[in-house]
Amino acid sequence: MHSQLFEAALGVSDPWFVSGVDFDAAAKRLTIQIDFTAGARFPYPEVAGAHPVRALSSSATGT
DSSP states (O other): OHHHHHHHHHTOOTTEEEEEEEEETTTTEEEEEEEEOTTOEEEETTEEEEEEOOOOSHHHHTO
């Protein structure tokens, strides 16, 4: 429910989606995580076609 609200408010659309939302009232911080659907392909400047993405998530990179 919250994810759909933030996707609409931020204009996030397929293949992107809100994967998590966390609000820390004490720190006055709202964290919104945005991810893309596995297998999604994206254009690359000056290279024709759509191309796969390799491990970019924080869990995959260890950051």
